[in-house]
Amino acid sequence: MRVVVLMPVYNDPESLSATLEAIARSCTIHFRISVYLVDDGSEPPIKRAELPPDSDTFEITLARHLANLGQGAALETARRLALEHEPPDMFVTMDSDGQHDPRDLPALCSAIEGGADVAFGNRFAGASNVPFLRKLVLRLASTFEKALTGLQLEDAHNGFRAFGPRAMSLISMTQPRMAHATEIKQAVARVQPPLVIREVPVSIRYTADSLRRGQSSLGSIQILVDLAYQFLFKEMRR
Amino acid sequence: MTPFAWVLLALLGFILFVDYTRLRREGRRLLLLEYIVFALGAVLIVFPGISQMLARVGGIGRGADLVIYVLLVLLVREALRARQLQWRDTRRYTEIVRGIALTTVERPVSSTTDRSPVTQDR
Numbered sequence: 001m002r003v004v005v006l007m008p009v010y011n012d013p014e015s016l017s018a019t020l021e022a023i024a025r026s027c028t029i030h031f032r033i034s035v036y037l038v039d040d041g042s043e044p045p046i047k048r049a050e051l052p053p054d055s056d057t058f059e060i061t062l063a064r065h066l067a068n069l070g071q072g073a074a075l076e077t078a079r080r081l082a083l084e085h086e087p088p089d090m091f092v093t094m095d096s097d098g099q100h101d102p103r104d105l106p107a108l109c110s111a112i113e114g115g116a117d118v119a120f121g122n123r124f125a126g127a128s129n130v131p132f133l134r135k136l137v138l139r140l141a142s143t144f145e146k147a148l149t150g151l152q153l154e155d156a157h158n159g160f161r162a163f164g165p166r167a168m169s170l171i172s173m174t175q176p177r178m179a180h181a182t183e184i185k186q187a188v189a190r191v192q193p194p195l196v197i198r199e200v201p202v203s204i205r206y207t208a209d210s211l212r213r214g215q216s217s218l219g220s221i222q223i224l225v226d227l228a229y230q231f232l233f234k235e236m237r238r
Numbered sequence: 239m240t241p242f243a244w245v246l247l248a249l250l251g252f253i254l255f256v257d258y259t260r261l262r263r264e265g266r267r268l269l270l271l272e273y274i275v276f277a278l279g280a281v282l283i284v285f286p287g288i289s290q291m292l293a294r295v296g297g298i299g300r301g302a303d304l305v306i307y308v309l310l311v312l313l314v315r316e317a318l319r320a321r322q323l324q325w326r327d328t329r330r331y332t333e334i335v336r337g338i339a340l341t342t343v344e345r346p347v348s349s350t351t352d353r354s355p356v357t358q359d360r
Binding site: 034038048054059060061062063064065066067069073076077080081174176229232233 | 318321322325326328329331332335336338339340342343344345346347
């Protein structure tokens with residue numbers, strides 16, 4: 001079974017290498033993994049030679065943004081790149097900073113194998129050490145997104161997700177920054193006939209370093225602003 | 239004229255001078271528009287009774303309030319328009335950077351994946 005992993009990376013080659021090594025070590029027992037890695041303007045750029053080597057069951061395709069655009073834009077680039085090829089059995093999106101545990105990847109893929117079109121990771125059902133403020137913001141975001149999309153998901157903004165080929169081909173992201181997570185749910189909710197959606201327990205590791213590097217809780221305000229602009233301006237000609 | 243009116247006029251004159259040196263070659267139309275708007279502003283500064291009269295006709299009361307209301311509406315409009323253009327340009331910029339990224343891909347050495355494009359909705 002072939003799994004495509006869509007992974008944006010920005011300025012953290014050590015965590016990236018560790019994450020890719022963990023995927024190559026723990027996931028290739030079950031799957032043939034193709035990673036579509038998009039370097040979102042890292043300085044210095046991510047070098048292919050510093051990443052784990054390709055093998056029969058693990059390969060990396062690397063694309064580079066010449067400037068930093070944001071996680072949503074990098075994921076969309078990876079998605080388009082992956083769709084240029086023969087569709088795999090499933091797609092997985094995950095972060096490169098080590099917060100997502102590759103050992104959860106088989107569970108997400110099992111949900112797709114079991115008939116789901118989309119499997120969202122749920123950090124609250126897994127062994128995650130979510131800080132109190134983050135938990136509060138995510139609960140509020142979950143309520144907001146339920147009102148916006150009608151989808152009842154416990155974890156609003158988990159970047160660890162799996163998609164079947166049909167779902168992935170129908171979900172394009174125009175939000176370059178973090179609002180893409182809401183945009184994905186909006187797109188999922190719009191598809192007719194409705195997609196089968198599951199939530200799968202995953203663990204997210206919060207460390208002082210990952211909290212410092214990652215999105216702050218105040219980033220949720222920027223997400224609301226980005227969504228408001230999208231609502232106001234989306235009909236504008238490109 | 240009050241001392242503050244003199245200060246305002248001096249400020250207008252200074253801004254016009256600076257913009258004249260910057261825009262006289264490549265932004266003459268913009269400069270002309272600025273001259274017209276600033277000339278109207280200068281008239282209202284020198285003759286505040288005009289804005290007072292217009293405000294009374296419009297039922298606002300004070301001439302200063304009339305100017306502030308008009309400016310506020312124009313500023314909000316301009317802010318939204320600027321955001322709209324920024325939103326569009328960000329998307330264009332994203333597509334350009336993405337287009338370059340997609341043409342300079344480092345592919346796996348011995349890839350087993352098919353390279354044929356698929357015609358799916360993007």
